[in-house]
Amino acid sequence: MADSVGTIGLVLAWVFALVIAISLVLLGIIAWRRRTLLKTPGTFPAKALTAVGGEKLATARGVVVSYHESSVEVLAVWSISPLPYFSVARHVLELHRDTSDHRTGSDVRLELLDLDSGARITLALSADHCAELTTWHESGPAVGIGHWREAPERVQRRRYF
Template identity: 30%
Template sequence: MEPLGAAFGVLAVGFALLIGVLGAFLLRRYHLARALGTVDASIRLPPSGWRVGVCRYTDRHLEWLSLLSLSPIPRFRFLRSSLSVAGWRTATDAERTRVPPGAIIVQLTHDGESFDLAMQYDVYAGLSSWIEAGPVIGIGTWR
């Protein structure tokens, strides 16, 4: 095989792999966007910075999946009965470059640990309703 042909083959394989990975990211994003109970939300767990991702509601958990991953397994999972909303605020000037435009910062606690989610206000309304609509601890079958 000629050196030029071998170099072309290596470049073709590399390009095909790049297209395949890009296609897998787009397919995963499409499926996450179409699934029920998923919303765009960035997360910040102190002391780290903001991470872009998607939150997914289940009957018992709030799950956060990273957009920069191909894994179907949530990176963070919060038990619904242990979540509480501490409040919300507008993004600071420094945060506006790291969160989606028009997003608010929702302050949540889970088992005494606080973290922030950046989301649109209408998504926040749904999240707070979902948290508050859960059965009272001691009543129900899933807590």
């Protein structure tokens, strides 16, 4: 009897140690992913205030915004998935800066809208990052001129993962 209790206790201790080890590895992967994403040029941290459909989130979700040649992507911070939470091509992107909110905080509200699908997401980000994203968006070729009437044919290779 005492031998079986000791064996069960030993098995439970090993299972508990395995769960702790897996949890630590996952937290390490998430921390490494966030650090790698934020060191990539064209990325910055933000908070998602609404979900992709437009419904308000109960709490702001930490995200990383990444923009490159042809699109902008919003990636979840606390995830190991390489897929973006929200992605929109540059030629169908529309930005709306919320100026109605007269808060004293440093965050600026910016809405990203996909003109094709109607999907939208509202982000809270610093004024510097808002200026960075709007400058990137405005510096692209004008929509309707040349190849920007259609989606770009060349897909840029992902710079992470």
